[in-house]
Amino acid sequence: MSDEKLTSVETAALFILLTEAGEALNVKLAQEHGCKLEKRSREKLEKLRLIKVGGTPRRLVLRLTEAGRDRCRAEFAAGSPPPRSGPMGGALYALLLTVDRFLTARGLSLGDFVTASNAPVAEDLPAVPAASAAAEPTSAEPALDGPALDGPALDEPAVEERVRAAYHKLAPRTGDLVNLADLRDLVVDLDPADVDAALRRLHRRPGVTLVPEANQKALDARTRAAAVVVGDQPKHMITMAAS
Structure with a gap:
C-alpha cells in the first residue's frame, strides 16, 4: 500500500x-x-x-x-x-x-x-415475531433440537425466527458471540441453504453481526464447515442484540 x-x-x-x-x-x-x-x-x-x-x-x-x-x-x-x-x-x-x-x-x-451501517432501519423491515428462548414449542412449531419433521418448507421469516431462537438459547447473555456450528446443531432439521440465506439476511439487520474467527489457526474442521460466506469472507460466529 x-x-x-x-x-x-x-x-x-x-x-x-x-x-x-x-x-x-x-x-x-x-x-x-x-x-x-x-x-x-x-x-x-x-x-x-x-x-x-x-x-x-x-x-x-x-x-x-x-x-x-x-x-x-x-x-x-x-x-x-x-x-x-x-x-x-x-x-x-x-x-x-x-x-x-x-x-x-x-x-x-x-x-x-x-x-452494518447501511442496513435498513427497523421500521423499514417486515415484522418478525420475536422468539423466546425459554418458550416451549407448539404443535405448529418444530422443536429447536428435535428430529426433522415432515411437512411444508418454512418461509423466510420462520427460518429467521428459528435462527434467532437458537442463538438466544445458546448465548449466556444478549450480545455474546455464538459459534455457528453450535447454532446449526439446533436447526439441523432445516435445509442448510435456507439457514445460510437467513444468516445473510439477518447480518443486514440492526443488532445482528456475523463475525469471522480472528485466530484462523484456532479453527477446527467443524467450525470451518459451519461457516457462512458473506462477500468473500467466511463468518464463523454470530452476535445478536435483544429481539
Whole structure:
C-alpha cells in the first residue's frame, strides 16, 4: 500500500466513497458532502490505485479500490490527524481510532462495518415475531433440537425466527458471540441453504453481526464447515442484540 501523503480533501474523498458503499458520482462529493475533488487530486488518487474513475466527462463515477479501503483503514488506525486539521480533525481521528480498535477486537473488516451501517432501519423491515428462548414449542412449531419433521418448507421469516431462537438459547447473555456450528446443531432439521440465506439476511439487520474467527489457526474442521460466506469472507460466529 502506498504511504504517499494525501491532502485532507483527498483523504475525505476516500472516506466518503467508503460510506457510499465504494462508489459515487464525482459531483455528489461536492454537492452533498462539500468535498470538491479537483482533477489533479483525482488523477493522483487514480495513479496511486486508490480509486478507479469511470463514466463520462460530464458524469464521472469514482470507485474505491481494495487499496483505497486499506488506506482508509490505515487512516482509522493512525490516531493522529494531519497537520493543521484543527480540533475537529483531532476529534475525528480520535473517533476513527476507537472504531478501528472495535473492528480489530471483533475481527471485522471495514466492509462489515459499512454493510452494518447501511442496513435498513427497523421500521423499514417486515415484522418478525420475536422468539423466546425459554418458550416451549407448539404443535405448529418444530422443536429447536428435535428430529426433522415432515411437512411444508418454512418461509423466510420462520427460518429467521428459528435462527434467532437458537442463538438466544445458546448465548449466556444478549450480545455474546455464538459459534455457528453450535447454532446449526439446533436447526439441523432445516435445509442448510435456507439457514445460510437467513444468516445473510439477518447480518443486514440492526443488532445482528456475523463475525469471522480472528485466530484462523484456532479453527477446527467443524467450525470451518459451519461457516457462512458473506462477500468473500467466511463468518464463523454470530452476535445478536435483544429481539
